[in-house]
Amino acid sequence: MNLSHFFHQPAGDRHPVPGGLALTEQERELLDRPAFSFRFQIILGFLIVFLLSVAIIIGAMVAVNHIQRRITTFQTWQRFLFDVEQARRWEKNFFLYGTNLQEALESSHEAQRLLEANLEALEAISGPQGREAIAGHLAKYHALLQDLYRLVQAGTLSSRVQDELETNLRHYGALVVEDAADVAARENQLVLSWLDLMQKVPTYYLVFHFVLMLWMTRFLSNRFMKPLNYLVKQTKRIATGDFSDVKPIRKYRDEFTTVEVAINRMLRELESRQNSLIDSHKLRAVGILTAGVAHELNNPLNNIMLTAHAILEEYQALSAEETVAMVKDIVAETDRSRAIVHNLLDFTRETESVMGPLQLGRLLEETIRLARNQVKVKRAILESLIAPDLPQVHGDRQQLKQAFLNLILNALDAIGEEGIIRVTAAPAAPGVLQVQIEDNGCGIPADALTHVFDPFYTTKPVGKGTGLGLSVVHGIVTKHGGDVTVKSAPGHTVFTVTLPCRAPVAAPLDPAGRQEGHRT
Amino acid sequence: MKAVEVLLLDDEPIVGQRLKSGLVKMGCTVETFENPVAAMARIAQKKFDIVITDVMMAEANGIQVLEAAKKLNPEVKVIIITGYATAELAREAMEKGAYDMIAKPFKPADLRGLVVRAMQELGVQVVAPTEE
Amino acid sequence: MSSIAIWSQYGNQSLAVGRHVASQLGFRLVSMQDLVKTTAAEFQMPEAELAAVFKKRSGLKGVFAKKPSKGLACIEQQLCRLIAEDRLVFVGHVGLTLCQMISHVLKALVLDHPGGGSGPADPGVKEWFQTAYQEDLEDPNLYDLTVNLTHMDVAEAGNIIINTLQHHKFTPMTYSLKCMDNLELSGRVKTLLVEKYPDVAVKAHDGAVYVFSSGFNRGRQKAALQTKQTLLGLEGVSHVEVHGDKKLFDSITCGQVR
Incomplete structure (x- = not known):
């Protein structure tokens, strides 16, 4: 099996990225991690089980083979024992009836031949001394039988010699029988113990296999469930509008990395x-604001128009100083027009998101200035209570401006006659700034209240007074690590935005900004 | 011949400055105001023939001035000048008795033309109609 | 003086109301037919081509037929001229923007019971209105006044309209007359351009004309320049801007587009 297939495959090949887009640095980093895929983990698990089974089966086959050989050996020793006993029976017959000496000798010889053939096996069972002993005893016995046979053939067997031979023969015959029985018994014992082993090992293996399977199930499901649960948790986090990346929990690359x-x-x-x-x-x-700004521009334009016509009409009558004063008026009014347009353009300009330290008070003042015309058109009153020396917040000026503008426009949308909008900003807790936008408008119905901030809750046409870009507000504020909540009753709706801020600075860093912030 | 009394109210000072001389030349007595509250107080004191007022102002709006002036003197000719002209505002103003409405930016001659027309309707002989 | 526009999908009855109002006030009565006729005379167009504006465009033929936008532009332009002449009672269903932007035009909607004296409504009118202006003809928010012939007779309805017109708010003034002029100028420009640039939008303000069409998109400066020259030759035009970018155009004109 080629393991390198699982370990060293180039990342790009095995993980085609959806859409075929170029990989980012972070993706590359993730995909370049050493791979340890679940497929490989599962294959590895089953391979182990398979190899174990193979080992057990081979072991069993070897054991059966061994037992087979043992049984053959046992049978040999049985035969050996039989031969020896046969020899002894013939020997006994000879001494009783004087017959069968020839057969005794043959049996003894047969036993000796068997012994010669199985010396090694014998040594395995009884050790070298046992072997020497058996071989010695048998040889002695056989030699005695031969002596006896020779004497009988020669007819020179005296009864004294016969007695002596008989004693010796009995002695050695008994020894040999004893040895042979012992060997056979040992061999038998061995066979039995092997058979016993053959019974026990599969049982043990079954238990082991069961435990192994249990462990593997647990191990694999854990490996699956942990990242799955992690991803479930992550999607819940994402649903709240937090779009920061999902960090992998494993050091290596697997299917979940993809x-x-x-x-x-x-x-x-x-x-x-x-x-x-x-x-x-x-x-x-911007569309809403443009209408207001166009109207607001009419005032400086009118001033320019009137002044220019005054110069045209009364050119002769005017003194040089008067003319200069009028031209200066025109210049000043042109500057004013430019400032009005600039304020809007500044908001409209598409800029990359730039996070930086911000004076929240100043930002709010700018936002209020943007909406001022709308407030005028609505004949509403906009009060702002912005605490001086607010600590700096870290954020994107444009986006925060938009968030507050949306809330103000939303409030403007909700109010009717004699509408009052109040913007308050103050520190709420150490490190937390709180901005509240209140209005005395129609309020938000209770059933809509829980939905106003839902990300992507833009399917319905936006009704009057409910959620002009509130999901956008939520998105922006969340991105800044803050939170936005709403409380509403008919006649009083409060949007509360909290933003993390830096610790209050003792000396104001930006006196110019502060000055402007408190101008209006 | 009695001079035509004109009150000119606009929170933009330049409007008053530039328009006043032309109106004076036509034989009007002109009082200019930048604060609607002060202007309304003056209207309560003195009877004006013509009131020219802006609409969007901080302390009060021109419609309130219009109503106040009409209440004291139904004969008064109120001319609305506004940078926030809409059909709705036009109707509201006319409904409340405005004489005419003109959108900013306008030429001084346009407004003088309106004043001349108003003066004629008041039965005043216009000294020097300054049409261009 | 003011003018009156009576809109309805009940042709005969609303015309009767209009006739009553016109005779009482001594105003000129203009029906849809009259409007088409005078437009044809004014613009030297065949009446049939103008009438085709209001034909239902159905089936394959309708899909491939040329949009008669020129006809509509001419008709609206003509209505604008007629209203500028003052003392007019118009009975019909064109010129929505015209009526919305001019404060001294009283807009009345005449309703009737479908089975009432006026006979069945012409369903084509409502449908046409929806496609032409994307508004519901019978949406009361579009009108100053709604009279329902189920509850009153023609004379009564006419008198209500006459009484309403007495309100000061329908008095013409410098501002509304200027709006009228602007509308007239933008209508004139649109009539001129609509054939070549079907999606043209025009806004005029005191002789300044702002024109949008996707036909003036980037890379077609020549067409834009040419149009600009043509328009500058028109009477009452002092300044011309030609745009190929709808967003830019919208932000310049604050959405008030004819």
Whole structure:
């Protein structure tokens, strides 16, 4: 098996990225991790089980073979024992009846032949001394039988010699029988113990296999469930509008890495959608503001028009100083027009998201100035209570401006006659700034209240007074690590935005900004 | 011949400055105001023939001035000048008795033309119609 | 003086109301037919071509037929001229923007019970209105006044309209007359351009004319320049801007587009 297939495959080949887009640094980093895929983990698990089974089966076959040989050996020893006993029976017959000496000798010889053939096996069972002993005893016995036979053949067997031979023969015959029985018994014992082993090992293996399977199930399901649970948790986090990347929990690359890379890709897609949503709402706000600004421009334009006509009509009558004063008026009014347009353009300008330290008070003042014309058109009153010396917040000026503008425009949308909008900003807790936008408008119905901030809750046409870009507000504020909540009753609706801020600075760093912030 | 009394109210000071001389030349007595509250107080004191007022102002709006002036003197000719002209505002103003409405930016001659027309309707002989 | 526009999908009855109002006030009565006729005379167009504006465009033929946008532009332009002449009672269903932007035009909607004296409504009118203006003809928000012939007779309805016209708010003034002028100028420009640039949008303000069409997109400066020259030759035009970018055009004109 080629393991390198699992370990060293180049990342790009095995993980085609959806959409065929170029890989980012982070994706590359994830995909370049050493691979340890679940497929490989599963294959490895089953391979181990398979190899164990193979080992057990081979072991069993070897054991059966061994037992077979043992049984053959046992049979040999049985035969040996039989031969020896046969020899002794013939020997006994000879001494009783004087017959069968020839057969005794043959049996003894046969036994000796068997012994010669199985010396090694004998040594395995009884050791070298046992072998020597058996061989010696048998040889002695055989020799005695031969002596006896020779004497009988020669007819020179005296009864004294016969007695002596008989004693010796009995002695050695008994020894040999004893030895042979012993060997046979030992061999038998061995066979039995092997058979016993053959019974026990599969039982043990079965138990072991069961435990192994249990462990593997647990191990694999853990390996699956942990990242799955992790991903479930992550999707819950994403649903709240937090679009930061999913961090892999494993050091190596597996199938979940691909999923995580895909999710991260999706997150970036979502974030860009969210940003374009922000942009589209920005355009909508700009559309509303443009009408107001166009009206506001009419005043300086009118001043320019009147002054220019005054110069035209009374050119002869005017003194040089008067003319200069009028031209200066025109210049000043032109500057004023430019400032009005600039304020809007500044908001409209498409800029990359730039995070930096911000004076929240100043930002709010600028936002209020943007909406001022709308407030005028609505004949509403906009009060701002912005605490001086607010600590700096870290954020994107444009986006925060838009978030507050959306909330103000939303409030403007909700109010009727004698509408009052109050913008308050103050520190709420150490390290937390709180901005509240209150209005005395129609309020948000209770059933809509839980939905106003839902990301992507833009399917319905937006009704009057409910949620002009509130999901955008939520998105922006969440991105800044803050939170936005709403409380509403008819006649009083409060949007509360909290933002993390730096510790209050003792000496104001930007006196110019502060000055401007408190001008209006 | 009695001079035509004109009150000119606009929170943009330049409007008053530039328009006043032309109206004076036509034989009007002109009082200019930048604060609607002060202007309304003056209207309560003195009877004006013509009131020219802006609409969007901080302390009060021109419609309120219009209503106040009409209440004290139904004969008064109120001319609305506004940078926030809409059909709705036009109707509201006319409904409340405005004489005419003109959108900013306008030429001084346009407004003088309106004043001349108003003066004629008031039965005043216009000294020097300054049409261009 | 003011003018009156009576809109309805009940042709005969609403015309009767209009006739009553016109005779009482001594105003000129203009029906849809009259409007088409005078437009044809004014613009030297065949009446049939103008009438085709209001024909239902159905089936394959309708899909491939040329949009008669020129006809509509001419008709609206003509209505604008007639209203500028003052003392007019118009009975019909064109010129929505015209009526919305001019404060001294009283807009009345005449309703009737479908089975009432006026006979069945012409369903084509409502449908046509929806496609032409994307608004519901019988949406009361579009009108100053709604009279329902189910509850009153023609004379009563006419008198209500006459009484309403007495309100000061329908008095013409410098501002509304200027709006009228602007509308007239933008209508004139649109009539001129609509054939060549079907999606043209025009906004005029005191002799300044702002024109949008995707036909003036980037890379077609020549067409834009040419149009600009043509328009500058028109009477009452002092400044011309030609745009190929709808967003830019919308932000310049604040959405008030004819």
